[in-house]
Amino acid sequence: MTDLGLVIEDDEDLAFIFSEALENADYQVETLRDGLSAQRRLFEVVPQLVILDMHVPIISGEDILKQIRSDERLHNTVIVMATADARLGEAYTDIADFVLIKPIAFTQLRDLTARLHSI
Amino acid sequence: MNIYQRINHLLDVPSTDPEDARRRKLLNIILSVFIVLGILLTLYLVWSFFTTSRAVWNKGAGSLFGATVGLLAFSILLFVLNRYLHGWVTSGLFLILLTIGITLGDDPIQLVAGRSVFLFVMPIILAGVLMPSWATIVAAALDIAIMAYLAAQLHDPNIVMTPTYLGLAFIVLLAWLSSRSVEVSLRDLRKLNRELDQRVAQRTKELADALSRERIESGRTKAILDSIADGVIVFDLDGKSIIANPSLLHLLDMQYGEVINTSIKNLSQSKFLDTFNRGLLNNILSNPSAKASNYHIQWGKKDISVTCAPVLDRDGDPIGTVAVFRDYTHEAEVEKMKTTFLAIVSHELRTPLNAIMGYAEMLKEAVYGPVNDKQGRASERIMTNSHRLLDIVSDLLDKAQMEAGKLSLHLQSFRPADLVENVHSVMDKIAADKNLSLTSELDPNLPEFLVGDIARLQQILVNLITNSVKFTEKGSVHMCISKTDPDHWLLRITDTGIGISDEDLPTIFEAFHQVDSTTTRKHGGFGLGLSIVKQLAELMEGDVSVESKLGVGSNFSVLLPLIKAKRSES
Numbered sequence: 001m002t003d004l005g006l007v008i009e010d011d012e013d014l015a016f017i018f019s020e021a022l023e024n025a026d027y028q029v030e031t032l033r034d035g036l037s038a039q040r041r042l043f044e045v046v047p048q049l050v051i052l053d054m055h056v057p058i059i060s061g062e063d064i065l066k067q068i069r070s071d072e073r074l075h076n077t078v079i080v081m082a083t084a085d086a087r088l089g090e091a092y093t094d095i096a097d098f099v100l101i102k103p104i105a106f107t108q109l110r111d112l113t114a115r116l117h118s119i
Numbered sequence: 120m121n122i123y124q125r126i127n128h129l130l131d132v133p134s135t136d137p138e139d140a141r142r143r144k145l146l147n148i149i150l151s152v153f154i155v156l157g158i159l160l161t162l163y164l165v166w167s168f169f170t171t172s173r174a175v176w177n178k179g180a181g182s183l184f185g186a187t188v189g190l191l192a193f194s195i196l197l198f199v200l201n202r203y204l205h206g207w208v209t210s211g212l213f214l215i216l217l218t219i220g221i222t223l224g225d226d227p228i229q230l231v232a233g234r235s236v237f238l239f240v241m242p243i244i245l246a247g248v249l250m251p252s253w254a255t256i257v258a259a260a261l262d263i264a265i266m267a268y269l270a271a272q273l274h275d276p277n278i279v280m281t282p283t284y285l286g287l288a289f290i291v292l293l294a295w296l297s298s299r300s301v302e303v304s305l306r307d308l309r310k311l312n313r314e315l316d317q318r319v320a321q322r323t324k325e326l327a328d329a330l331s332r333e334r335i336e337s338g339r340t341k342a343i344l345d346s347i348a349d350g351v352i353v354f355d356l357d358g359k360s361i362i363a364n365p366s367l368l369h370l371l372d373m374q375y376g377e378v379i380n381t382s383i384k385n386l387s388q389s390k391f392l393d394t395f396n397r398g399l400l401n402n403i404l405s406n407p408s409a410k411a412s413n414y415h416i417q418w419g420k421k422d423i424s425v426t427c428a429p430v431l432d433r434d435g436d437p438i439g440t441v442a443v444f445r446d447y448t449h450e451a452e453v454e455k456m457k458t459t460f461l462a463i464v465s466h467e468l469r470t471p472l473n474a475i476m477g478y479a480e481m482l483k484e485a486v487y488g489p490v491n492d493k494q495g496r497a498s499e500r501i502m503t504n505s506h507r508l509l510d511i512v513s514d515l516l517d518k519a520q521m522e523a524g525k526l527s528l529h530l531q532s533f534r535p536a537d538l539v540e541n542v543h544s545v546m547d548k549i550a551a552d553k554n555l556s557l558t559s560e561l562d563p564n565l566p567e568f569l570v571g572d573i574a575r576l577q578q579i580l581v582n583l584i585t586n587s588v589k590f591t592e593k594g595s596v597h598m599c600i601s602k603t604d605p606d607h608w609l610l611r612i613t614d615t616g617i618g619i620s621d622e623d624l625p626t627i628f629e630a631f632h633q634v635d636s637t638t639t640r641k642h643g644g645f646g647l648g649l650s651i652v653k654q655l656a657e658l659m660e661g662d663v664s665v666e667s668k669l670g671v672g673s674n675f676s677v678l679l680p681l682i683k684a685k686r687s688e689s
Contacts, residue, residue, distance in 0.1 A: 011470050
């Protein structure tokens with residue numbers, strides 16, 4: 001069974017590029033464009049990997065992050081935070097597994113997520 | 120008016136010449152004495168006429184009565200004339216009448232050699248007092264003439280006049296001398312008085328002129344102060360406010376009475392200020408600086424900029440403090456909008472750029488099937504150029520934030536070795552693309568951990584190396600991080616590039632410097648990198664410098680204060 005990867009990103013193009021990178025790294029990908037639908041979906045599925053943009057509409061990336069960390073079912077989920085703000089990213093290095101500062105290169109994300117299968 | 124003033128008033132003579140007035144008043148006094156004596160004598164004679172026997176009365180009392188009435192009449196006549204005629208005329212007339220009175224008043228023998236000789240002295244002395252000094256000589260001559268005439272009429276060989284004449288001459292001399300000395304001292308006094316008067320008049324005029332000039336000047340200054348839009352307040356050396364213009368009252372929402380005559384401390388305690396701004400305003404006003412410096416304070420809902428400078432007198436000594444308050448609420452809003460605008464614009468620019476770079480990379484990585492060499496290179500060019508555009512956008516945002524004073528340092532402890540490593544990871548490929556080697560050197564004397572903003576330090580190094588790589592065609596770029604003294608450390612980038620001409624050196628750190636020259640087209644870039652380096656260095660309280668030789672290379676240095684981390688982190 002292929003690992004599930006959630007891409008939570010409001011920008012259509014970036015969401016597409018991220019999901020392409022994940023598919024290239026052999027993930028089954030679901031894309032969610034706002035915080036609320038991401039929150040709902042996270043009650044239903046157990047993803048191995050979440051690519052989380054900090055600035056998503058309705059519910060912030062930070063709240064999603066906290067939700068995942070407080071949910072017992074998701075304790076194995078690897079979180080990759082994506083933000084354009086290096087300072088903001090620094091604040092989450094302890095909570096998220098990885099923090100990537102935008103611009104995130106396709107190869108960078110593909111290679112990173114490919115390695116995560118083995119963890 | 121008391122009795123003394125009344126008498127004084129009666130004796131005063133209307134004359135513009137003070138000397139004439141003095142003489143005529145003196146004559147009036149003498150005449151008054153004569154009049155009083157005349158009245159008393161007349162009353163006595165009238166009284167004795169009714170009480171004594173006729174026989175005694177006839178024996179000469181009749182002529183005495185006539186003389187007394189005559190004296191009284193003449194005295195009153197002269198007193199009246201003295202009011203209207205020149206002093207000399209009445210005085211002369213008085214002296215002549217006195218002399219006639221003396222001449223007729225006694226037997227000739229008594230007058231020239233007997234009991235009433237001394238009477239002739241009277242007109243001489245009075246002449247000296249009432250008239251100019253020469254009048255004593257005239258009076259003496261007249262007296263001597265009368266005495267000589269009377270002596271001749273007596274036909275008495277026993278009468279020898281010479282001692283009398285000599286005595287008279289001596290008295291004349293004394294009278295003339297005293298009269299003359301009074302005249303001279305009075306003249307000197309009057310001259311002195313006149314000079315004093317002139318001087319006083321001149322000084323008064325000068326003072327009046329200065330006052331009116333001052334009034335015009337201060338009126339003009341007040342008009343200027345009243346009409347400028349900025350609030351102006353002036354404090355004296357004791358820190359007490361002495362001038363405040365209407366704009367200040369309007370700006371601070373205060374009444375004149377609340378602002379004037381108040382101390383710096385009081386003003387800084389205004390209810391419109393919070394604790395921070397109270398301290399700030401007190402500091403600004405208490406430490407006026409000759410350099411124009413702008414401070415921003417929050418006064419109620421207003422953003423106000425305050426500039427404070429010492430007021431100096433002509434010798435350059437401070438005599439107070441002047442502070443100018445300007446409402447920049449609107450500008451602050453514009454500034455805020457500008458920052459927000461830039462943040463939005465840069466975000467809006469970055470997002471599609473990220474997408475472009477992502478798609479180009481996917482093509483290059485053959486996600487959608489194999490690409491030939493040309494397609495691969497095209498994708499690479501798209502990525503490279505997108506990167507450049509992204510860097511420019513980042514630089515612009517940094518620059519705007521610095522100018523708005525919004526950029527702050529994020530201090531943390533870091534390892535200088537990590538800094539070097541990070542820079543290599545970003546710059547190695549860029550240097551290698553131009554066949555340049557990027558070497559580095561880390562001074563072992565540096566502490567293992569320092570305190571600073573590692574991201575901004577990295578930005579400084581990346582900008583400097585990017586600049587060096589841009590202007591170096593062959594050779595190397597060397598990065599050296601060293602400790603110069605216990606309090607400073609140095610970042611230095613040395614290249615073997617084209618170098619910078621002496622005339623360009625002073626402006627190399629100015630924003631958009633490169634845009635002005637033709638180098639842009641050849642080397643690319645926006646000319647912001649070095650100006651950001653300078654501003655970041657200044658934000659870190661450091662200093663940038665550059666040495667360069669055309670055709671040999673350049674040497675950029677950033678000297679920074681060294682802050683050692685208190686604890687080393689693992």
